Amino acid sequence: MAQYYSRYIEESIRRKLKSCGVVLVAGPKFCGKTTTSSIFAKSVAKLNTSAAINLAKMEPRNTLVGETPRLIDEWQTVPEIWDEARAWIDENPAFGQFILTGSSTPADKTNIHHSGAGRIVTLKMRPMSLFESGDSKGTVSLQDLFAGTAKVFDENKEKSLRDIAFLTCRGGWPLSLQTDRDVALDVTANYYNGLFNFDTSENQKFRNKKPEVMRMILRSYARNISTEASCKTLIADVVENNNRTMDAKTFDDYCDALKDLYILEDIDAWNPNLRSKATVRTTATRHFVDTSIACQALGISPDDLLQDLNTFGLFFEDLAVRDLSIYSSLFDGTVKHYRDSNGLECDAVVHTPKGKWAAIEIKLGGEKLIEEGARNLNKLEQIVDDKNLAFKMVLTATGAAYKRPDGVFVVPLNCLKG
Numbered sequence: 001m002a003q004y005y006s007r008y009i010e011e012s013i014r015r016k017l018k019s020c021g022v023v024l025v026a027g028p029k030f031c032g033k034t035t036t037s038s039i040f041a042k043s044v045a046k047l048n049t050s051a052a053i054n055l056a057k058m059e060p061r062n063t064l065v066g067e068t069p070r071l072i073d074e075w076q077t078v079p080e081i082w083d084e085a086r087a088w089i090d091e092n093p094a095f096g097q098f099i100l101t102g103s104s105t106p107a108d109k110t111n112i113h114h115s116g117a118g119r120i121v122t123l124k125m126r127p128m129s130l131f132e133s134g135d136s137k138g139t140v141s142l143q144d145l146f147a148g149t150a151k152v153f154d155e156n157k158e159k160s161l162r163d164i165a166f167l168t169c170r171g172g173w174p175l176s177l178q179t180d181r182d183v184a185l186d187v188t189a190n191y192y193n194g195l196f197n198f199d200t201s202e203n204q205k206f207r208n209k210k211p212e213v214m215r216m217i218l219r220s221y222a223r224n225i226s227t228e229a230s231c232k233t234l235i236a237d238v239v240e241n242n243n244r245t246m247d248a249k250t251f252d253d254y255c256d257a258l259k260d261l262y263i264l265e266d267i268d269a270w271n272p273n274l275r276s277k278a279t280v281r282t283t284a285t286r287h288f289v290d291t292s293i294a295c296q297a298l299g300i301s302p303d304d305l306l307q308d309l310n311t312f313g314l315f316f317e318d319l320a321v322r323d324l325s326i327y328s329s330l331f332d333g334t335v336k337h338y339r340d341s342n343g344l345e346c347d348a349v350v351h352t353p354k355g356k357w358a359a360i361e362i363k364l365g366g367e368k369l370i371e372e373g374a375r376n377l378n379k380l381e382q383i384v385d386d387k388n389l390a391f392k393m394v395l396t397a398t399g400a401a402y403k404r405p406d407g408v409f410v411v412p413l414n415c416l417k418g
Helices: 009-017 033-038 050-058 060-064 080-091 142-147 161-170 181-196 211-223 231-242 248-260 291-298 302-307 309-331 367-383
Strands: 022-026 043-046 070-073 098-102 120-124 334-339 345-351 357-362 389-396 409-412
Touching: 009 022, 009 033, 009 120, 009 309, 022 033, 022 080, 033 070, 033 098, 043 050, 050 060, 060 070, 060 080, 080 098, 080 120, 142 309, 142 389, 161 181, 161 291, 161 302, 161 309, 181 211, 181 291, 211 231, 211 248, 211 291, 231 248, 291 309, 302 309, 309 334, 309 345, 309 357, 345 367, 357 367, 367 389
Parallel strands: 022 098, 022 120, 043 070, 070 098, 357 389, 389 409
Antiparallel strands: 334 345, 345 357
16 A cells, blocks of 8 residues: 655645535645545545446435545536535535545536535645655744744755756656656656546546647646746747647637646736836746646656756746645645836745735755845845735755845755645
C-alpha cells in the first residue's frame, strides 16, 4: 500500500464538516482528493464506472443513502446529486453529512438549480506543495511571517538547483513521489498523457474537444508561463507554432475546458491604492495548477531547465505560486500579482481576509537577483497607500534563509511551509 502524505486541506475539511452539511473538494485528477476525503468518510459511493453512473442517474437520491459523512466521488458525472444533497440537508438538517469530490465542473451546469449557499461549501485541492511532499524543511512559516513571529535563519545546504529543477518537472502528484527520479518523472508523464482521454467521458463538453488542440493550447500557455500574455498573443503563438488557424471563440472554449479540469489557474492582478500616478495593469498572469504539466507540454526535463536559466526562472515562479496558493489557503488568503505602467512588478501579493498583505518577489537566487527583487519590493512599499503591509520577501530556489538589513526576508522555497 502506498504511503499516505498528510495534506494541509485536511484541517479545512475537518473544520467545514463542523459548520456545513456538504463539503465539496474540487481539483485536478490524481491530486489526492479521494484518498484524503476518505479519511473523514464512514461510507463511500464511487461514480467511476458506467454502471455506477447510470444507476446514480436513475435514482440520484439513493446515492446519498449510507452512513455519514458519506463520500460521493466524481459527483459531477451526475449533476442532479447537487440538488439532491441540498434538498437532503433541508429535510435532515445536520452538519457534516456529505463530502463530494470532483475533477471537473458538471457536464451540464443547468442541471444545478440551486446555489447550495449555506448548505454546500467548496474547497479547492491542488497537488502537493513541497512541504506536503517532504521536499521542504518548513523552517519558515508563512503564517508566522504574517504574525511577525517568524525566526528566519537557515543555512539551507540540503537542496541544489538541480534538485529544484527535478521537483519542478516531477510536480506534486502523490503517485510521483518515487525514490527513483526517472520513475517519478515517468509517473508524471503518464499522468499528463492520460489527461486527454475523453472517449468515455460523460461530459459532452470534453468529448467534443480534440486532444491535439488541447495540447497546442497547453504548449502555448507553457511558452508564456508566469507572464501576462494576452489571449491574442496566446492565439498567435498557437497559429505560428502549429501552422493552423484558430479563432478567439475556439480558443476561449478550450481554455474554459482546461480551467474546468483544474489544469490552468491564472492569477488576477492586485489593484491597491497608489500614492503615485501609475496605472495598474489588470491582465491576469498565466499559471498552471502544477508546473509539471507545463514541463510535460513542452517536453522539458530538469537538464533543459538548468541549461536555460531564464526559462527556469519563469517555471520556478509558477512552482512558487502553487505553493503560496496552498499555504495561504490555510488562512483563506489569496495570491495575486502586481504590475504598473511604470514597469514596476511584484510576482506575488498574498492578501489575508483581515486586510494584511505581503509582497513577494520570486527569483532563482544569487546576490544580483535577490538585490533586484528587494529593490522592487521596497519601491512597491513606497508607492502603495496602505499601512497593512505585513512583510516583504524574496522567495528563492536555493541558498540561505535570512533577514536583510532593509527588512526584506530571503527564503528558499524548500524552507517554506504554511
